Amino acid sequence: MSMRKISFGKAINEALHQEMERDDSVFIIGEDVAKMGGDFGVTRGIWQKWPDRAKDTALSESAIIGLASGAAVCGLRPVAELMFADFIGVAFDQLVNNAAKLRYMFNGEVSCPMVVRAPTGSGIRTAYHHSQSVEPWFMNVPGLVIVAPSTPYEAKGLLIASIRNEDPVIFLEHKSFYSIKGDVPEESYEVELFKAEVKREGRDVTIVATMSMVALAEKAAEKLAEEGISVEIIDPRTLFPLDKDTINRSVAKTGRLVIAQEGPKVMGFGAEIAAMVVEDVFEYLKAPVKRVTTMDVPIPFSPVLEDYVVPTDVDITEACKAVVEF
Amino acid sequence: MDKKRLQSIYETMLTIRYFEDKALSLFEENQLRGSVHLCTGQEAVAATVCSHLRDEDYITSTHRGHGHCIAKGAEPDKAMAELMGKAAGYCQGRGGSMHIADVTKGNLGANAIVGAGLPIAAGAALSAKLRKTDQVAVAFFGDGASNEGVFHEALNLASVWKLPIIFVCENNQFGISTHVSKSTSVQDIAVRAKAYDIPGEVVDGNDVFSIDEAIKRAIKRAKAGEGPSLIECKTYRWYGHWIGDPQVYRTKEDVESWKKKCPIKRLETYFLENKIMTQQELTVMHNKAVEVIDAAADFAISSSDPDPAFVLDNVYCE
Numbered sequence: 337m338s339m340r341k342i343s344f345g346k347a348i349n350e351a352l353h354q355e356m357e358r359d360d361s362v363f364i365i366g367e368d369v370a371k372m373g374g375d376f377g378v379t380r381g382i383w384q385k386w387p388d389r390a391k392d393t394a395l396s397e398s399a400i401i402g403l404a405s406g407a408a409v410c411g412l413r414p415v416a417e418l419m420f421a422d423f424i425g426v427a428f429d430q431l432v433n434n435a436a437k438l439r440y441m442f443n444g445e446v447s448c449p450m451v452v453r454a455p456t457g458s459g460i461r462t463a464y465h466h467s468q469s470v471e472p473w474f475m476n477v478p479g480l481v482i483v484a485p486s487t488p489y490e491a492k493g494l495l496i497a498s499i500r501n502e503d504p505v506i507f508l509e510h511k512s513f514y515s516i517k518g519d520v521p522e523e524s525y526e527v528e529l530f531k532a533e534v535k536r537e538g539r540d541v542t543i544v545a546t547m548s549m550v551a552l553a554e555k556a557a558e559k560l561a562e563e564g565i566s567v568e569i570i571d572p573r574t575l576f577p578l579d580k581d582t583i584n585r586s587v588a589k590t591g592r593l594v595i596a597q598e599g600p601k602v603m604g605f606g607a608e609i610a611a612m613v614v615e616d617v618f619e620y621l622k623a624p625v626k627r628v629t630t631m632d633v634p635i636p637f638s639p640v641l642e643d644y645v646v647p648t649d650v651d652i653t654e655a656c657k658a659v660v661e662f
Numbered sequence: 663m664d665k666k667r668l669q670s671i672y673e674t675m676l677t678i679r680y681f682e683d684k685a686l687s688l689f690e691e692n693q694l695r696g697s698v699h700l701c702t703g704q705e706a707v708a709a710t711v712c713s714h715l716r717d718e719d720y721i722t723s724t725h726r727g728h729g730h731c732i733a734k735g736a737e738p739d740k741a742m743a744e745l746m747g748k749a750a751g752y753c754q755g756r757g758g759s760m761h762i763a764d765v766t767k768g769n770l771g772a773n774a775i776v777g778a779g780l781p782i783a784a785g786a787a788l789s790a791k792l793r794k795t796d797q798v799a800v801a802f803f804g805d806g807a808s809n810e811g812v813f814h815e816a817l818n819l820a821s822v823w824k825l826p827i828i829f830v831c832e833n834n835q836f837g838i839s840t841h842v843s844k845s846t847s848v849q850d851i852a853v854r855a856k857a858y859d860i861p862g863e864v865v866d867g868n869d870v871f872s873i874d875e876a877i878k879r880a881i882k883r884a885k886a887g888e889g890p891s892l893i894e895c896k897t898y899r900w901y902g903h904w905i906g907d908p909q910v911y912r913t914k915e916d917v918e919s920w921k922k923k924c925p926i927k928r929l930e931t932y933f934l935e936n937k938i939m940t941q942q943e944l945t946v947m948h949n950k951a952v953e954v955i956d957a958a959a960d961f962a963i964s965s966s967d968p969d970p971a972f973v974l975d976n977v978y979c980e
C-alpha cells in the first residue's frame with residue numbers, strides 16, 4: 337500500500353470520497369456539509385462531485401438522524417454529520433429510541449446501516465455545549481455501535497468499515513485530532529470493527545485508553561519505562577460492543593489496570609471496563625483498578641479551568657505508579 | 663419616540679459596536695480564544711427591544727449574544743472579562759462568549775445549543791404568569807433556530823397558555839453558510855406565527871423605529887394576558903459566522919451593500935436631519951463608547967484567571 341502522511345481530517349475525507357465512489361447508496365447529510373464541506377472541513381469536495389448525494393439540511397438534528405435512519409432501512413447508507421457531538425442531545429430520541437432499535441423492531445427484516453459522525457471531546461475552548469465526551473450516553477443502548485479512532489490510519493479504515501457495517505454507528509472524532517498527521521494508505525481499506533488494538537506491549541500494568549488519552553498514555557509509558565515499569569496500552573477503538581477478550585487477556589497478564597478517558601468518571605466508559613474486569617478476571621488482579629478521567633463537571637471555557645478538569649499524562653503516570661506500588 | 667429613549671438606544675448600539683470591534687481585535691491578538699460570534703450590523707434589534715424591558719423582565723440569548731447581554735444592562739467590563747475567561751467575568755470565566763449570563767439583570771443566558779433558549783424563555787414567561795407578576799420574557803434567536811423542533815414546541819405552548827413572551831427572530835439570512843432560502847420553507851419566518859395562531863410581523867431589523875413599534879405592540883399584548891407574538895427582524899451580520907470564517911458562501915458586494923444599511927448610521931442620519939443631535943454631539947458619544955470599551959478591555963486583560971480550586975462549585979446546590 338502506498339503510504340503518505342495526511343491529517344486525521346483528511347483521512348476521514350478520503351474514506352468518504354472512496355466509499356461514495358464505490359457505492360451509490362452512500363450519501364452525506366448534515367448542517368453545512370455540502371457546499372461548505374463541513375464545519376471542520378471534513379466533507380470537502382463531495383458535493384462538487386456528487387451534488388445529489390450531499391445534503392445540506394436546516395438546523396434540525398432530529399430530522400437529520402430520523403431521515404438518515406429512514407433512508408437506511410430503505411436501502412441507502414447515509415453518513416450523517418452532527419457538527420458537534422453535544423448536539424446529539426437534540427436528536428437523542430431518533431438515535432436511541434428509533435435508529436438503535438429498528439432492526440429489532442422489524443424482526444431483523446431490515447438493516448439500519450447508517451453512520452453518525454460527531455466531533456467529540458474537549459480542548460478547543462468551546463465550553464459546556466461543544467466539549468462533552470458523549471460516548472457513555474450511548475453505551476447502554478443495545479443496537480448502537482460506538483467507534484472512536486485515535487490515529488489518522490484508524491480514522492480512515494474504521495470509517496470505511498463503519499459505512500459498510502449493517503447497524504447504526506456513532507463515529508466519534510476527537511476534535512483535537514483533525515490536524516494531526518499520520519501514515520495513511522492511499523487505497524481503500526478497512527480496520528476491523530469490534531477489535532481492540534494493543535498499542536504497546538508491557539508486563540506490569542495495562543492502560544486502557546480512548547481517543548485523546550492514547551497519546552497521553554504513550555507519553556506516560558515512556559516515562560514509566562525509564563523507571564522500570566513496563567506498560568501495556570490498549571485502545572478499544574470500538575467502545576461498544578466491546579472487544580472484551582483483548583482487555584481481559586492483558587489484565588490477566590499484567591494484573592493491574594488503569595483506564596484513561598475523557599468525560600466524567602461517574603458511569604463513564606471506564607466504569608464499564610472496571611466492572612467487566614472485576615467480573616471476568618478478578619483472580620488475576622494484584623491491585624485495585626484505577627480510573628483517570630475528566631472531573632465530574634461541565635467543561636468550563638477558561639483555558640486554565642479546562643486544562644485543570646481534563647486528565648493529563650502526569651495523572652496517568654501517577655495512577656500507574658499507584659497501582660504498581662499498591 | 664422621545665429623545666431620551668432614542669439617545670439611550672443609540673448609546674447601547676455604539677457600546678455593542680465597539681465591544682464587538684474590540685472582541686475581534688483581542689481575538690486577532692490571540693488574547694481571546696474559542697468560538698466567538700459577532701453581532702455587528704444587528705445592533706438595532708437588541709438595543710431597541712431591550713430598551714422596553716426592565717431588569718425584572720427576562721431574555722434568553724444565543725451564541726451571538728454579546729449585544730443582547732449589553733442591551734439588557736450588562737457591564738462591558740464583566741462581559742469582556744467573561745469573553746477572556748477571567749475570574750471577574752459574569753460566569754467567572756466558565757462560560758466564555760457563548761454562555762454569558764447575567765441573571766440579576768434578567769439575562770437567562772446566551773446559549774450554544776441553537777434554539778434552546780426559546781422554551782426556557784417560555785418557562786420564564788410561565789413563571790411570571792403563575793406568580794402573577796407583570797414581567798415579560800423575550801427570546802432572541804436566529805433564522806436558523808426557527809427550523810429546530812423546539813421553536814415550534816415553544817410557540818405552540820406559549821400560544822395555548824397565552825404566555826407573556828415575545829419571540830424575536832433576528833433573520834440575518836444565514837445559518838453558518840446556509841442561506842435561509844435553502845433551509846427554510848417560508849420566505850418570512852413571521853408567517854410561522856399563523857400556525858400557532860399568534861401575531862407575526864416582519865420588520866426592518868436595521869430600523870430602530872420599526873422595531874420599536876413592533877415590540878411596543880407585542881409587550882402590550884403580553885401584559886394584557888393575550889399571549890405571545892413573533893417579530894421577525896430582517897437584518898445582516900457583517901462579519902463571518904464566527905471569527906475566522908472564510909465566508910465562501912457570500913460575496914463582498916453583498917456584505918458591502920448591507921454595510922450601507924448600517925443601523926447606527928441610519929439613526930445618526932435621522933438625528934442630524936431632524937436636528938435632534940449635532941455631528942459634534944454624535945462624536946462625543948462615539949468617543950465615550952470607545953472609552954468605555956477600552957476600559958473594559960483593560961479591565962479584562964488585567965483581571966486574574968479563575969482559581970481551579972473552585973471549579974466544582976455550583977455543579978450542585980451546596
Ligand SMILES: Cc1ncc(C[n+]2csc(CCOP(=O)(O)OP(=O)(O)O)c2C)c(N)n1
Nearest residue numbers: 423726774775776804805806807836837838
Ligand atoms: C442544536 C445546534 N445545532 C447546530 C449548532 C451549530 N451552529 C451554531 S450557530 C449555527 C447557525 C445558527 O443560525 P441562526 O440561528 O440563524 O443564528 P445566527 O448564527 O445567524 O445568528 C449553527 C448551525 C448548534 N450550536 N446547536
